[in-house]
Amino acid sequence: MSSLVVRSVTKSFGVVEVLGGIDLTVTQGSTTAIVGSSGCGKTTLLRIVAGFEVPDAGVVELGGTEIASGAAVVPAHKRGIGYVAQDGALFPHLTVRQNVMFGLPLRARRSTKRVGELLEMVSLDPEFASRRPDELSGGQQQRVALARALAREPRLMLLDEPFTALDAGLRASMRKSVAATLREAGVTTVLVTHDQEEALSFADQVAVMKSGRLTQVGPPQELYARPTDLFTATFLGDVVMLPARVSTAGTADCPLGPVPVPADTPLGDTRIMLRPEQIVATPTSTAHGSGTPGSDATNAVVLEREFLGHDSLLQIRLTPSDEVRARYRSERTDGVLSVRTVSVVAPEVGADVSLHVLGEAVRVG
Numbered sequence: 311m312s313s314l315v316v317r318s319v320t321k322s323f324g325v326v327e328v329l330g331g332i333d334l335t336v337t338q339g340s341t342t343a344i345v346g347s348s349g350c351g352k353t354t355l356l357r358i359v360a361g362f363e364v365p366d367a368g369v370v371e372l373g374g375t376e377i378a379s380g381a382a383v384v385p386a387h388k389r390g391i392g393y394v395a396q397d398g399a400l401f402p403h404l405t406v407r408q409n410v411m412f413g414l415p416l417r418a419r420r421s422t423k424r425v426g427e428l429l430e431m432v433s434l435d436p437e438f439a440s441r442r443p444d445e446l447s448g449g450q451q452q453r454v455a456l457a458r459a460l461a462r463e464p465r466l467m468l469l470d471e472p473f474t475a476l477d478a479g480l481r482a483s484m485r486k487s488v489a490a491t492l493r494e495a496g497v498t499t500v501l502v503t504h505d506q507e508e509a510l511s512f513a514d515q516v517a518v519m520k521s522g523r524l525t526q527v528g529p530p531q532e533l534y535a536r537p538t539d540l541f542t543a544t545f546l547g548d549v550v551m552l553p554a555r556v557s558t559a560g561t562a563d564c565p566l567g568p569v570p571v572p573a574d575t576p577l578g579d580t581r582i583m584l585r586p587e588q589i590v591a592t593p594t595s596t597a598h599g600s601g602t603p604g605s606d607a608t609n610a611v612v613l614e615r616e617f618l619g620h621d622s623l624l625q626i627r628l629t630p631s632d633e634v635r636a637r638y639r640s641e642r643t644d645g646v647l648s649v650r651t652v653s654v655v656a657p658e659v660g661a662d663v664s665l666h667v668l669g670e671a672v673r674v675g
């Protein structure tokens with residue numbers, strides 16, 4: 311078993327607290343992404359797990375054994391942990407083969423077969439084995455770095471923004487192939503990134519970090535659809551916040567009409583969150599009424615349309631009925647909302663639209 315458990319880990323540099331008590335469990339063979347803005351403490355946490363930094367307090371366990379507990383530390387080279395940094399950190403004067411061999415235990419270095427197997431594992435042509443790092447693309451260098459880290463047969467793989475230097479297309483394909491390689495090898499993995507899309511697509515579990523603390527940890531779909539606080543919600547994507555009243559379990563009344571909410575949402579006045587792609591805007595001239603709540607409270611006008619390729623982002627202004635205006639009179643109900651729509655059917659600026667909501671809204675504290 312190589313589960314990683316981090317308990318109450320704190321770390322300060324001088325008077326600056328960088329980690330304020332981190333609790334995190336990564337189960338054997340699973341992948342966790344830690345996502346947060348620059349300087350929030352992600353790399354420091356990774357370096358503590360790797361053994362390059364010592365925590366001020368707290369415990370790190372790997373496979374049920376304490377590897378860091380206050381100042382008592384198992385040295386980095388005895389932890390069985392692989393670490394791939396942002397730039398790959400290959401030895402520039404060594405060939406690909408020699409770089410990968412460096413990761414192998416001494417007894418395995420005589421056989422070149424293992425190097426070939428590792429290059430195959432990271433989908434790198436064996437022809438590259440005799441090249442030096444400067445004769446490879448950024449993506450190929452990252453794959454060599456991963457092969458070198460895998461050569462140690464680590465119990466835990468730590469990836470510190472390994473895809474950052476790559477362009478968008480290569481980044482997505484590398485992400486997929488690396489995730490598949492690690493999953494097939496059954497290696498417990500922690501990825502650090504500031505890119506929410508990367509975190510959501512790569513990992514079984516996502517942990518959002520803010521100023522040295524984790525705001526929420528859970529499966530990607532759950533964090534995206536049911537964030538518990540506004541920071542987590544906005545960090546993972548665009549949000550639409552609306553005033554609402556929950557009078558019946560499972561339904562919130564809001565300026566868009568009745569919207570489903572989780573059954574355990576407390577009754578009373580609240581604020582609910584939707585993702586922009588949950589709101590469907592249909593031009594009223596072509597709307598047939600099907601699928602829309604039918605209330606004129608859901609009418610709106612398109613103010614702006616931003617073309618983003620596959621999607622377009624609309625800014626729309628609600629035109630609520632007098633009844634809705636009265637119900638939410640203490641709130642701004644004629645505000646501007648974001649709506650994400652597929653570009654081929656995006657209504658034009660100035661179009662009157664009716665709105666309906668897909669899926670559930672959630673209360674965000």
Ligand SMILES: Nc1ncnc2c1ncn2[C@@H]1O[C@H](COP(=O)(O)OP(=O)(O)OP(=O)(O)O)[C@@H](O)[C@H]1O
Nearest residue numbers: 323324328346347348349350351352353354355504
């Ligand atoms: N050795 C150190 N000495 C002093 N301060 C440090 C040290 N290492 C990190 N810090 C500070 O700790 C804070 C967190 O740094 P860290 O590298 O963990 O953040 P991060 O979330 O990984 O950021 P980024 O995404 O920009 O890499 C930063 O303010 C950084 O300047």
